[in-house]
Amino acid sequence: xxxxxxxxxxxxxxxxxxxxxxxxxxxxxxxxxGLSNQLGPEPINTLERLYGDVAIKxxxxxxxxxxxxxxxxxxxxxxxxxxxxxxxGFVLAHFMVFAILDVQTLERGxxxxxxxxxxxxxxxxxxxxxPLALTSNNLSVRKLGGAGWRKLHKLTYAAALxxxxxxxxxxxxxxxxxxxxxALIVGLLLTRIKWSRARAVFA
Amino acid sequence: xxxxWKNDLTQADVTPKSMFLNRRQLMGGAAGLGxxxxxxxxxxxxxxxxxxxxxxxxxxxxxxxxxxxxxxxRNAGGxxxxxxxxxxxxxxxxxxxxxxxxxxxxxxxxxxxYRFRCVEAWSMVVPWNGYELAxxxxxxxxKSEAKYxxxxxTVQPDVMxxxxxxxxxxxxxxxxxxxEAMHPLTMLATGIYGEPMAKQNGAPIxxxxxxxxxxxxxxxxxxxxxxxxxxxxxxxxxxxxxxxxYSNVNPTVDHPRWSxxxxxxxxxxxxATRQDTLMFNGYEAEVxxxxxxxxxxxxx
Numbered sequence: 001x002x003x004x005x006x007x008x009x010x011x012x013x014x015x016x017x018x019x020x021x022x023x024x025x026x027x028x029x030x031x032x033x034g035l036s037n038q039l040g041p042e043p044i045n046t047l048e049r050l051y052g053d054v055a056i057k058x059x060x061x062x063x064x065x066x067x068x069x070x071x072x073x074x075x076x077x078x079x080x081x082x083x084x085x086x087x088x089g090f091v092l093a094h095f096m097v098f099a100i101l102d103v104q105t106l107e108r109g110x111x112x113x114x115x116x117x118x119x120x121x122x123x124x125x126x127x128x129x130x131p132l133a134l135t136s137n138n139l140s141v142r143k144l145g146g147a148g149w150r151k152l153h154k155l156t157y158a159a160a161l162x163x164x165x166x167x168x169x170x171x172x173x174x175x176x177x178x179x180x181x182x183a184l185i186v187g188l189l190l191t192r193i194k195w196s197r198a199r200a201v202f203a
Numbered sequence: 204x205x206x207x208w209k210n211d212l213t214q215a216d217v218t219p220k221s222m223f224l225n226r227r228q229l230m231g232g233a234a235g236l237g238x239x240x241x242x243x244x245x246x247x248x249x250x251x252x253x254x255x256x257x258x259x260x261x262x263x264x265x266x267x268x269x270x271x272x273x274x275x276x277r278n279a280g281g282x283x284x285x286x287x288x289x290x291x292x293x294x295x296x297x298x299x300x301x302x303x304x305x306x307x308x309x310x311x312x313x314x315x316x317y318r319f320r321c322v323e324a325w326s327m328v329v330p331w332n333g334y335e336l337a338x339x340x341x342x343x344x345x346k347s348e349a350k351y352x353x354x355x356x357t358v359q360p361d362v363m364x365x366x367x368x369x370x371x372x373x374x375x376x377x378x379x380x381x382x383e384a385m386h387p388l389t390m391l392a393t394g395i396y397g398e399p400m401a402k403q404n405g406a407p408i409x410x411x412x413x414x415x416x417x418x419x420x421x422x423x424x425x426x427x428x429x430x431x432x433x434x435x436x437x438x439x440x441x442x443x444x445x446x447x448x449y450s451n452v453n454p455t456v457d458h459p460r461w462s463x464x465x466x467x468x469x470x471x472x473x474x475a476t477r478q479d480t481l482m483f484n485g486y487e488a489e490v491x492x493x494x495x496x497x498x499x500x501x502x503x
Binding site: 034035037039040041042043044045047101103104108111112115116117118169170171172173174175176 | 254257258261262266270272273325368369370371441457459460461462464465467469470472473474475476477
């Protein structure tokens with residue numbers, strides 16, 4: 001516990017804006033790698049995947065904030081909004097690469113979204129995140145009230161699950177990464193279930 | 204007998220060895236054999252710009268060596284390709300275990316510059332070196348009852364990380380109808396740009412069927428069987444709804460997970476534009492007759 005306490009003390013000195021800066025810097029760096037021909041022969045697809053990969057990892061980290069505080073006592077609460085918004089930023093970047101660089105035309109993009117279930121699911125997850133990004137500020141928390149805001153932001157759970165299914169569905173054959181991500185997301189969501197109440201319901 | 208099909212591109216268009224790694228521009232002239240008259244005409248006049256050897260060797264699907272596009276180049280180094288034995292069996296006059304050299308002995312090697320279209324909606328242009336499959340089949344003698352040709356890829360679990368992880372069932376298998384196999388466009392390739400086939404590209408010998416999606420062009424072949432019934436094909440077994448036995452390039456029949464109407468040619472950078480996919484990958488004039496009377500929506 002002493003280690004966790006030390007980390008918490010250290011983290012108190014780290015400003016949350018560093019998360020935004022780091023995210024922006026990383027996104028720009030990946031884009032520059034694409035521009036400068038360092039993402040292999042098919043940079044569009046690679047960049048699309050890299051952004052999506054960071055996005056789902058940040059979503060998982062965001063979901064881990066509460067359980068981490070409960071059990072090992074690691075306090076990342078002050079970074080949670082920054083993690084969430086940066087995750088949204090990467091989802092947005094992932095979508096922009098898909099829309100502008102990959103499918104290129106509105107018509108083709110629309111066809112992809114309605115015809116391909118894994119794209120449909122990814123889009124649904126993206127849409128769910130938009131109101132969350134728009135209300136990730138103090139003013140919105142005050143306007144919605146703590147309870148209302150928390151209720152709205154439970155949409156993160158659905159968005160993360162949709163992200164996991166989106167990834168599982170798009171790979172060919174058996175691949176380990178989407179399975180691990182899905183397991184992590186499901187595991188983190190399970191920690192939200194209030195077991196005492198669940199038992200009362202099922203008893 | 205070889206040379207049953209003639210390239211749009213001639214020997215004069217082939218880049219000197221020293222320039223392999225430089226991008227090059229090849230113009231497709233009027234096709235030989237008067238084939239331009241039909242539907243192939245539009246594409247025959249297009250510029251066909253072969254991908255660089257580096258691109259061809261660094262962006263591959265070869266699930267025996269992992270699922271990432273860079274994995275085969277990284278992981279295929281340990282595959283043993285010498286000595287190489289190909290088992291020829293089934294309905295043939297001369298079955299047996301052929302060494303690579305004995306199977307190809309006396310046949311004519313050609314260069315064929317073909318479009319290569321992956322089912323994942325990306326494409327390349329590859330200058331293959333190899334042999335018409337028809338010549339090889341003539342050599343082993345096809346019995347009249349044979350209707351299909353089945354192929355099998357080597358399995359070397361010790362050096363194949365994808366086989367260890369059981370990404371898909373192995374060995375990888377593929378098949379062609381006999382008339383497809385005998386078609387002059389169909390070849391067994393042993394090199395690219397005049398260089399021996401790289402391991403990640405399917406060394407030492409692989410199938411090339413340019414009017415079908417890339418996964419039909421099975422790599423690192425160790426068995427060729429002439430059979431009477433339609434043979435199993437790996438992706439068709441794994442997911443029959445997504446991958447048909449024929450898997451002809453067809454912009455009007457979509458894969459359930461991505462559109463086949465357009466494709467992006469590898470090597471165009473971050474702002475590469477998409478191009479329309481052509482029926483039978485631009486080889487409609489040559490191969491459409493093979494499928495006359497077949498509903499291509501049903502036999503996809």
